[in-house]
Amino acid sequence: MARLIIATGTIGLLSVGIAWLVLLLFNSLLIFGESTIQTAFVFGFYTYCIVVLLLPSEHKLFYVLSMPVLTQFLHLLQKYDFPAGANSLWRLLPFLLTDLYMVSVLIRLKTEFTSVQKSLVASWIAFNFLFIIISPNLAGIITGAFTLYLVTIPLYFLYISMLSRHPAFPVNLERSLCLTFVLLALGTFGLVYFGAQYKSASNLLVTRNISDTNVTMAYFILLWPFAIRYAMRTVYSWLAAPLLVVLFTMVVVLSFSRGAVFIVLPYLLASTWSVSNWRLIVWFMMLGLLISAGFDRLIRLINPDLAYAWQLRFADFTTVGPALQRIQEVSGRAEIRQLAYELFLESPLNGHGIGSFELLGPGYREAHSMFFTILAEQGLIGILYLYGLFAALGCSLFNTAASGRSQRILPMALGVYLLFVHSVGYVFVIIPGKSLTINCIAPILLVCIYYYSKSIGNQPIATAHG
Template sequence: MVRMIIAAGTIGLLSIGIGWIILLLVDSLRIFGGSTFQTVFVFGFYTYCIAVLIVPSVHKLFYVLSIPVLSQFLHLFQKYDFPAGANSLWRLLPFLVADLYILSVLIRFKANLTRVEKSLTASWVAFNFLSVAISPNLAGIITGAFTLLLVTIPLYFLYLSIISRHPAFPVNLERSLCLTFIVLAIGTLGLVYFGAQYKGASNLLVTRNISDTNVTMAYFILLWPFAIGYAMRSAHSWLAAPLLILLFLLVVILSFSRGAVFIVLPYLLASIWAVSDWKHKLRFVTLVVVISAGFNNLIHLINSDLAYSWQLRFADFRTVGPDLQKIQEVSGRAEIRRLAYDLFLESPLFGHGTGSFELLGPGYREAHSMFFTILAEQGLIGILYLYGLFSALGYYLVKATAGPYRILPMALSVYLGFVHSVGYVFVIIPAKSLTINCIAPILLVCIYYYSKSIKNESVPTDG
């Protein structure tokens, strides 16, 4: 892990330096950021994506898997100062670079898919091509939809099918996604900290656009089994596991997301309990008690403005109906879903196509529910197809995992609960809004090949 951090950090710093030089030479590029630092960071990241995939490295798996996650984080960092929407080639550039690299791997190595996996890949491309083709929002999403749905996700599936043949794949995957989890968590906390100073209409923190917890929290759910698995099986688990738990707790608390508090926090508690022995459980309980006792002081210590954001997000729960209805009533999601259902009734079989809810609905990129978004955009066919995939994955996870690896089906269950109650985080390709999202499917593919690789063998301890 340390060697991977040093290698990635060195390339990252050199890339930021190159980005700074580019900005000095081409001053007009400042339009792609709100400040000089922001713009340098953006161009440094693009340089980093190219460098890590060109330079030979034993950490290539981390680089390939982290690029989509870091790209999502970059979009959040850029806020609204960068061209929005799925057609922006600047936003798609990191994915395109990763796609070119994966194509080079596929040229050198053959992906030996099973008959079922071949059928899945072909059906995915056909299903999404038809859904994109009928969309009334085609002009707004065609570049992003073609790149992410029809190229990037299938290529990652094929890439992981090749890489998973290596005996060290499970532990390499754990290490790579654990570091990805840490980077995403620290970056999210940084955005929260620096965004807490705003209290006006431009407060991206309070509206959750700065950390976009409907999106990032779903990634934390899917990354967590790998992060905690790597920490628990490392030689320094006594230190690594509590630090990761503390980091995840801070992300949940400072996300100011009602969904995170009521869904992800219980998941964190249950997952740690499931993978811990009595010593780890004792340390974990102690950590939770200490943080709970000093919660208010912790927020004021970090930044007094954070208390304002927390109160703003949760104060309205004191006056609104039964507990299970509070999130829906406070956020207005129930009305949004009624509109999605009305769209479904207009075209019940095929739906209106990918990205159609943004154009035909109330203006949101999705209906804050996987079920209602799919219902409106892809109809009954989409419901049967996508829920069939999730059912098959869930069945396979339960069958292929045992003992401490049971956290994988738990992660899938919590992820599905989150995307059905808080926000649809699977593949979102908006024409206008900030987020371009195709990370969750890649992480689900990671879970599939990880569980497949550990079915008949244990993961070696990392010293």
């Protein structure tokens, strides 16, 4: 892990430095950013992408898998005057660069894939092509939809499948996604801290980190099994595992997400139990009690304005009742889902197409539920296809979990992810017609979980050493 951090940090700093020097020499490039610092980071990230993908490295898996996560931060730094939404090549560029790299690897290595893998990729492309071209929002999403659905996700599936055949794949994947988890957490803290100073309703950083708390929290759910399992395998597990638990706990607390508090915290406790011993659980419970007892003082110590954001999100939870029911009542999700159901009734077989809910619904990108969003956009065909994939993934994970208690965290992660995206917010592929964030992190992480479970089911994992 230390070599990976040093290598990544060095390349990152050099990339930003090169971008800064270019900006000093060519002032006209400053039109591409809101400020010199912001422009330097944006061009530095593009330079970083090119360098890490072109140069040979033992850490290539991390560079490829972390690219969509790092792009989450880039979206907030890019100039707002530039086109937002899925048609912005400015925002899609990191994905396009990664796609070119994966294509070159697959062509160069000439890997053979099974008939099942080929059929899955072909069906995915065919079904999603149909759902894209029938969308009334096609003009607003066509570039991003074709890029992520038809190119990026299939390429990640084939690329990860190819790498999973290597004996060191499980440990390399754990290491890569553990560092990705840490970077995402640290970035979340930064955005929450700096965003707390804004109290205007027009600035979403008050109650959202990395554009959308619900989106980010779903990523943490899927990244967590890799992070904690890697920590438990290191020689410093006595320190690494508790630190990760603290990190995840603080992410949940500072996310200002009601769904995170009521869904993710129990998941954190149960998953930690599945991969550790009773001592760590007792430590975790004591930490939780301390944080709960001193939460208000802690928030005010970090940043007094954070207390405002927390109150803004939880002040309406004054009555006693089921937590998830309260989430639906105070957020208006029930009405949004009713609109999605009415759209489904208009076209029950194939729905209205990907990205249609943003145009035909109340203006939101999704219906705050995977089921209702897919129902409205892809109809019964999409429901049967997507949930069939989830059922197959679940069966594979449960088969792996039968081999030991520590493996139970994999189906647990899938179950909590599905609970989250059905009750709090739909997080799968983000193809907005207007907003900034464009991403497909969730499908990539689900593919990682699938091939990881297959790998650890077939071979023991060597102990990691930092």
